[in-house]
Amino acid sequence: MSAGSRMRAPLQEALLPALMALAIAVLVGDLLILTFGQSPGAVYRLLLEGTWGNAYGFGQVLYKATTLTFTGLAFAAAARAGLFNVGAESQLATGGFAAALVALGLPNGTPGILAVPLCLVAAALAGGVVGAIPGWLRARFGASEVIVTIMMNFVVLAALNYVVASHLHVPETLHTPETTVGAMPRLSAMIPAFAGSAANTVLLVALAAAAALWWLLFRTRGGYELRAVGLQPDAAEYGGVRVGRVWIRAMALSGALAGLGGLNYVLGYKHYYEEGFATGSGFLGIAVALVGRNHPLGVVLAALLFATLSQGGLAVNALVPKQMVEVLQAVVILAMATSVPEVQRLLRASARRRSATGEAA
Amino acid sequence: MIVLVFLAQTLRIVIPYLLAAAGGVMSERVGVIALTLEGFMLTGAFTAAVGSYFAGSPWVGLACGLLGGLALSLLYALAAVRFRADQVVVGVALNLLATGVTRFFLRFAFDSSSNSPRVPGFGREHTGSAALGSLLDSLANPLVWIGLVTIPAVAWVLYRTPFGLRARAVGEKPEAATSLGVSVPRVKVLGVALSGMLAGLGGAYLALDQHQFTDGMTAGRGFIALAAVIFGRWDPKRVAAACLLFAAAETFQIQLQGAQLIPSQFVEMIPYVLTIVALAGVVGRATPPAALGRAE
Amino acid sequence: AEPPGSEGLDVGIVFDVGGRGDKSFNDGAYIGAERAAKDLGARIRFIEPGEGSDREAGLRLLAAEGMDLVIGVGFIFTDDLTQLAKEYPNVRFAGVDYAVATDSAGNPVLPPPNLEALKFREEQGSYLVGALAALVGKSKKVGFVGGMDIPLIHKFEAGYRAGVLHVCPDCQVIAQYAGVTPEAFRNPGRGKELALSQYQSGANVIFHASGSTGLGVFEAARATGKLAIGVDADQYSEAPGFILTSMVKGVDAAVYDAIAAVKNGTFRGGILQLGLKENGVGYIYDANNRALIPDAVRARLGTIRDSIVAGYIKVPTER
Amino acid sequence: MALSIRVSGVAKAFGPVQANGDASLEVEAGEIHALVGENGAGKSTLMRMLAGMFAPDAGTIEVAVDGALRDVTGWSTAEAIAAGVGMVHQHFMLVPPLTVAENVVLGRELTKGWALDRKRAVAEVCALSERTGLTVPAERPVSELSVGEAQRVEILKVLYRGAKILILDEPTAVLSPPEVRELWRVLRGLTAGGGTVVLITHKLDEVVEISDTITVMRAGRTVERIRTKDTTPRDIAKAMVGRDVNLALDHLAAPSERGAESVERGADDASALLGASAMESAPRSTLHAPRSGSGPAALVVRDLVVPSARRPNEVDGVSFDVSPGEIFGIAGVEGNGQTELIEAIAGLAQPASGRVALGGQDVGALGVRERADTGLSHVPEDRHRRGLVLDYTVGDNLILGLQHRFTRGASLDAPRIDDNARRQIAAFDIRPADAALPARALSGGNQQKIVVAREMTGRDYRVLLAAQPTRGVDVGAIEFIHAQLRRARDEGKAIVLVSADLAEILALSDRIAVMYRGRFATVLPRGEASAEILGPYMTGAASERVA
Ligand SMILES: Nc1ncnc2c1ncn2[C@@H]1O[C@H](COP(=O)(O)OP(=O)(O)OP(=O)(O)O)[C@@H](O)[C@H]1O
Ligand SMILES: Nc1ncnc2c1ncn2[C@@H]1O[C@H](COP(=O)(O)OP(=O)(O)OP(=O)(O)O)[C@@H](O)[C@H]1O
Ligand SMILES: [Mg+2]
C-alpha cells in the first residue's frame, strides 16, 4: 500500500459525506425554492452575494462562524472522548452570563488587558462547571450524558432567566446593563471594510481555541489519553488512564469551549448578556462538529459553511421565507449523519474488493 | 369540587404526556433513543390541524396526526436503522426539521407564521364553567380515552405479545434475537413507527383540543415525555406514574394562581431535575435497555 | 430591482421573530406599510430575520442600501436602531415599541435625531380594558394571562390591575404567566389551562398579553362561554362572540404616519409617545362587540380615558 | 451414508481479517462431527454462516432438506431454523432480563389470540426439559442463572425449534464434567433419532470420546478430514498447528535446575510483608510446588477473590508467589477465572478481597499506572479490546501505558516517540515497518508483536503478566514471542503466563498451576507435569485443591 493511497482513504472518508450531504441539501433546497415559484439559480446567487460577495456580509458570516466554532469545538472535544454534549446551548449562555457578570462587577475603567482575561476565565469556568456536571454524573453513576445535558439545558436556562428577570435586567428589556469594561474591539476597528458587521476579535479567540484544541488533542499526553478513551475505553484503562476522570475533564473542557463562545455576543458584540442570545447555537454546533468530523480545522470550515447558510438566509429573504433555511440546516445535518457511516462502509467494501482483485491478479 | 377541578385539569394535561411517553417507551425498548418525541408531536399536531381543516372532521385530523408522526418516525427509522446513523445526531436534526417544516408549511398553506385557522375538534362547546362540565367535556374527547388506554395497551403489547417479547429482546440483546431468526431491523422500525404514531396522536390532541395549530405549540412537551420515560425506568406503569406526577405538578402550579410561593422558573425545572436525580440513581438505579442507542 | 436612493421613497421594514402572518403587530406594520405603498407610492422591502441574534443584520442590510426610512418592528431592535442611527446619519429610522433608556438620574435618554421611537403606552390601554373587565365581569374577580414572565409584560399587568382596582377597589386580579422561556409565547395548551382555572375560580373576563398562548385563552373562553380580551390587534375573529374587546396598538397608523412624515419632510425623530391621547392605544368597540358593552360602561370608560389624557390618573408601568 | 451438510470453498473476511478462505466441510447425517482448530482458525465464522448469521464472500453451503442437499448459501437465520439447523453459540445468545421460557420461545412464540401463551410456553419448556434431561427453571430470568444452566437453555432453545442439525460452538468450555457427560448423552440421543451434530471444541479428549468424524481447520482453511477411530489426539494436534507438536516442544530448553532451599525463604519474605494472617493462609500448593526462582518473591498473591458480572467469586481465593527468573504457568480452560485473576493483579478489576504485592510492596490501593510504574508489565489476553487502540498508529500504540514517560512539558515528545517506534519495529520485525500505519491495518501476529514489544522491552519491569500471548498468532510469531519470554525469564524477570494452550504452558513454564472454577486445582513443578497429568485437573476430573 503506497503512502499516497493511505492518505487518500481518510481524506475521501472525510470529504465525501460532506459533499453528499451538500448535494442532498441543494436538491431539497431546489425543491423548496421551486414550491415558492422562484428560480434556484437566482436564490443561490443572492445567497452568495449577500455573504461572501461583500465585506459586510462576510463580516457577518465571520461573526456567526465564531459562535458556531466554539459550540462545534465543544461538541467535538466531548465526542473525541466518546461523549455527546447536547448541552452547548446552556453552557454558551452560562459562559456569556459569567463574562457579563464579571465585566459589570469590575470597576469602571479597568483596563482591557486585565478585564478581558478575567472575563475569559469566568466564561470558561462557568461553562466548564455546567459541562462537568453531566461528565461527573456519567463517571460516578453511569448516567447518560445525552439525557443529562438535554435536561440541564432546561434547568440552566430557567435559572439564568430567573436571575436576569428578577435581579439584573435593564427595565423594558431582557438584558443586563451594558458594560464598558472588557469590551473586545470589532474587526472593523482594524479593517474598515468590515464596518458595521458584528465580527469582532473574539474570532481570534475562536481560532486560538481551535488551534489549542488541536494541539491538546493531537500533541499532548492529555489528548492522547482523551482520544484513547473515546476510541477504546478498555484499552485506555489498560494504558493506565482513569476513564471516569477523563470523561469529567472532557466534559469540562467541552463546556469551557462552549462557555467561551458566549464572549462573542457579550464582549464582542452587544456588551451585555441578553436572554435567549444562545438560542439554536448549541444544536447547530452538533451539526458543525459532525460536518467537520470532530477535527478542529474541519470545525472551523464547517462553522463557516453553516454561518454562510444562516446569513444567506437573511439575504435571500426577499425571495423565499426564512423557514426555508431552517429546513435546509436540518437537512444538511440529517444527510451528513446518514452518509458518514454509509460512505465509510462503501469505501471499506470497495477497498476490500480492490485488494481482493489485486491479490488475485 | 376543587378536587374535581384538579383532577379534570391534570387529566387534560397528562394526556399528551401519556401518548408521547408511551411512544417513548416503545422506541427505547427496541433500543432506539426517543429524542425525537418533540418533533413527532409537533409534526402530528400540524398534520392533525391540516387534516381536520381540509376534511372538516376531527377524525380525519386524528388520523392525519397519527400519519404525520408516523412519517417523521419512518424518516428516523430510515436514518437510524437502515443507515445506522447516530441516533443522537439524527434525533436533534429531526427535531429541527420538524420545527422548520411545520413553519414552512404553515406559511405555505395558511400564509401565517403564527397559527392555522380554527379547525374542527372534539368536544362540546358552551359547557358553562362548572368543574364537572369541564370534566365531562374532556371525557367527550376520544383522544382522552385513547390516551388513557395507551399505557395499558403498550404494557400489554410489550409484556404479553410476541412482538413485545421480540421488542424487549432486540432492545436488550439484538444479536440473540438475530440468532433466532428475528429480524432486528424490522422490530426496530416497528417500534420507532409506533412511537411516531403515538407521539403524533399526542400532538393531534394538542391541536384538536386547541382547534388550531400554532407555531411551536408542543413547547417542550416531548422532552417532558422523554423525562417521564427515564424517570419511569422504561416500565409503562412507572412511566404513567411519572407522567401523572409531572402533570400534577403543573396543575398545582396553575391552581396556585400566581401566588408566587416559589418563582415559576423553579417549578418549571421539576421534571428535568427529577430526571437527572433519577439518572443519578438516587431513587433506585435507572438502567436503560442494554442496547439503547447502539447502531447495529 | 431599481437601486434605492434614486427618486421615490424607499422604505425597509424588519420584522420581529414572529414575522409576517403573526396576526399581531408585525402584521399591523405590514398593513401600514402596504397602505403607504398604495397611497404614497413608497417602495417597501421586508426582511424577516430568524431566531437568535440576526436582528441587526437585517436592519443594517437595509441601511447600507441607502433606504429613506428603515423601520424595526419590536422592542428587541432598540439597541440596534440606536447604534445604526448613529452610524448612518443620512438614513432615517423608526422603531416600533422602541424602549427608551433612562440615565442614572431617571431621565429618558433621547434617541439620535434621525431616529423616531414609536412608543405605545400599553399600560394606558390595559388600564381601560382592566376597568372594562371589572365592569362587565361583575364577579369581583378578573383574570390576566401573560406570556413570558418578563418586565415588558408586567407593564400590561400593571396597567390592567390599576384599571380594575380603579372601578372596583375590592376586586381581585388573578395574574398568571405561561412560562419563563420564549416558548411561553407559543404555548396555547398552557394558556388554555391557565384560563380555565381562572374562569373556574370565578373570573368572567380574562385579558391576555401572551402571543399565540392567548389563542388558548380564547379557546377556554369558548369552552366555558366566558369572555376574553385580545391584545395588540383586533383578535375578534379568533373567537367571535367570546372576545369582549381587544386592547389594540395603532402600529399600522404609526408606521403609515412615519412613512408619510418622511415623504412630507416632516420627519422629526425623538420619542413619539402614543398613548390614549394620541390614539396610539385603545380598545375595540364596533359592531362585533357592541352588544357586550353596555352604554353606561362605555360612558364610564370615556370618563376614565379623559382623566388619563388629562393626567388626573397616573397609570403605573410596574406592578 | 447421505451427506447432511456440504460446504465448499467458502471465504469470509471481516474488514482486513480473512476469517475463512477456501473452507470446506462434509458432514454425514446422523453423525457427531467435531470441528477443531486453533483459536482464530475460523471455526465459529464458518458455523455462523451455516446457521445463517451472515453470508459468505465466496463458496457454497448446502444442507440436506427433506433428504436432499439444497444450496442454501447466504440464507437467513430464520430460514436456517425453519430447515432444522440450530446453533448454540460460543458466546451466550441469551437476553438476560427475559425468563428462560421467554428466551426459548423467542422468535417462535406460542399465541392465544394475539397474546403470548405464557402458560403453554412454560409447560412446553418444562416438558422438553424433562424429555432431554436438561433441567432449567423455566420461569426464572436468565440473568439469575449459573453458566451451566444458561448453557442448557441455549441447547433447549435449539431443540425447541426441532433442529435436525445441531451446531455447538465450544459448549463444554463452561461445563463441569457431570454436565459434560449429560450433554454427551443428549447429543447421542439426538443422533440416534437421526439428527446431526457439529461440535466445535478445543479439548481433544472430548473429540476422541464423542465424535465420529473430525474436520481440522487452520488459518481459515480446512486442512484435514479424519475418521475419529483412525486417529489420535497427537495427530489431530499436529494437523491443527501444521507441524509436529512434539518437535516443537522438544527443542525447548528445559527449565534450569534450581536449588530447593531458596523456596521456603522466598515464601517467608513475602508472608512477612503481608503480615501474619497471610502467613497462616499460605497456600499449601506453594509448598507443594516450590518456587524455582531465587531471592524474595517478585509477585505475591494472597487469597484473591474477584467478582465478575456473572458471579461474586469468579476468582475464588487464589494464592501464589512468583520468583524472579521464573515462569509461572497458569493452564486451564478459558472462562475459569484466569481473565479476572490477571486483571485484578494488573489493577483493572477490583478484587472483593485478598492482596497483591509487587516486589515487596502491597499494591492493592494503586491504580493501573502506579502498578505499572512499580514494575508490572502486562500483555493482555484481548489485544483488540485492551492491548491496542486500533485506530492509533503503530507508533502511538507502542507507547500506550507509557504515555507519561514520552512527554516534554505538557506535550508528547514526538521525536522520541518516533525513535521508540523505529527501534521497536526493527527489533521485533513488525511488518509493514511503518510507524504511521493504524494498528488496525496490521495482521493479528504483527499486532501482537506491538503489544509484546511494548510490554517486554518498552519499560522497566520485574513482573510480566502474559495472558494468551500467542493466541491467534501464526507460527513464526509464536516462536518469536516464546523466545522473548524465555529471554526475559533468563534476565531474571518474574513471569505469569496464562494460556489455554497446554503445549505452550508445558513448553515455557517452570511451575504450572491449573485453574478450574476460580481456584487452582493443582500446582506442579514442570518436571512433574505433562499433558496427561494436567488434563484431568483442567476439566475438574481431578482436584487436590486445599482452601
Ligand atoms: N465479527 C467479526 N469482526 C471482525 N473479525 C472477526 C469477527 N468474527 C471473527 N473475526 C475474526 O475472524 C477470525 C476467525 O474467527 P473465529 O471466531 O471464526 O475463530 P475460531 O476458530 O472460532 O476461534 P476460537 O477458537 O478462538 O473461537 C479471527 O481472527 C477473528 O478475530
Ligand atoms: N486495512 C488494511 N489495509 C492495508 N493492508 C491491510 C489491511 N488489513 C490487513 N492488511 C494486510 O493484509 C494482510 C492480511 O492479514 P492477515 O491477518 O491474514 O495477515 P497474516 O498474513 O496472517 O499475517 P501474520 O503472519 O502476522 O498473522 C496483512 O499483511 C496486513 O498487513
Ligand atoms: Mg470460535
Ligand SMILES: [Mg+2]
Ligand atoms: Mg494471521
